[in-house]
Amino acid sequence: MTYGAANLNDDGAGPKSTLASTVYHQLRDDLLGGILEAESKLRVEWVVSKYGAGASPVREALNRLASEGLLGRHDQRGFFIMPISAAELEELTRTRCWLEERALRESIAHRTAEWEEQLVLALHRLGRASRLSPQNNLSSLNPDWEKLHRVFHRVLISACRSQWLVGFCEQLSDHAYRYRQMASDSESAQRDDLGEHRRIAECALDGNADGAVEALINHYQLTAAMCMERIRQSESLKSVAGKAARARR
CATH class of the missing domain: 1.10.10.10 (Winged helix-like DNA-binding domain superfamily/Winged helix DNA-binding domain)
Structure with missing residues (x-):
């Protein structure tokens, strides 16, 4: 950028x-x-x-x-x-779910017609974008999709009436993005990403706070599980490489 x-x-x-x-x-x-x-x-x-x-x-x-x-x-x-670690990802995901559950419930409780229109538009635009970047052989996140993805999640909690809470959620989203970069190529092959976002939006628009929160947390936890698998693979490769290096000494 x-x-x-x-x-x-x-x-x-x-x-x-x-x-x-x-x-x-x-x-x-x-x-x-x-x-x-x-x-x-x-x-x-x-x-x-x-x-x-x-x-x-x-x-x-x-x-x-x-x-x-x-x-x-x-x-x-x-x-x-800062290092990438399974422990940090677990804490990050847990904290993000806590904060965004409160933000989403408040947003749904105080939703307006304008908020509903913004959410429908954000989902529509997200659905029209390619998640992975064709410039990098579909192996990394498309920056344009990522912007629309951030807009969707920001709009989702924008009616919560607390800029402090939105700000904290944004900061956690930044940290989560580091981890999502690692799993970008495998994520899309194993999930219906647009379907997950549509489920969150539909529940939110219907005023179904419990359903929206459940869909949002499932969405974050699935991403975290895929990232966690990549971390374990990376740690395993480092361990094997370390043992090989020691054996050559």
């Missing part, structure tokens, strides 16, 4: 803030998209070189990402990319 400096001056503080925001968004996209290797160190000098910014805006961007939990920080030793 390309970000222009003109629309990244989040706080109106001038060119330095604008540049820091540009680095923040570019680095954030790369972190969430799995472009940068998990657990590797992020030295300020390397980020300066890769993203073409000075050390001061780079440090500002890195600190901002660390505050969001997308980067870790060692005292006096700089930043590192």
Whole structure:
């Protein structure tokens, strides 16, 4: 995704803030998209070189990402990319289900005609998009689909009357996206993704909060199970590679 400096001056503080925001968004996209290797160190000098910014805006961007939990920080030793783990995915999914259940129930309870129209439109647009990217041989998520997917889930809880709650749900969605990237090619072959979203929307539009919550939680748990399988496969391969390396010594 390309970000222009003109629309990244989040706080109106001038060119330095604008540049820091540009680095923040570019680095954030790369972190969430799995472009940068998990657990590797992020030295300020390397980020300066890769993203073409000075050390001061780079440090500002890195600190901002660390505050969001997308980067870790060692005292006096700089930043590192947060690892992917089965334990984190389990906690993330559980917490996401807790928060979004409350947000969805509140949204349904306070739904309006405008909200219903937005939800129907979001589902329609999602259904017309290809989930996987043809540019990458259908092996990764289509960025256009991902935007529509985020809109659908955002609209779903948008009537809950709490921007704090929506914000927390958005943050958890960002972290979940890192994991979904790992299972993107296998997910679509093993599930009716559009059918899952349609079931959630239909229950929500009918005012069936229990049904909508059940469908939403099943949707998240199925994704988590597929991601978990990929994590276990990756951990198994690392274990085998480690044993082979030790045997050669």
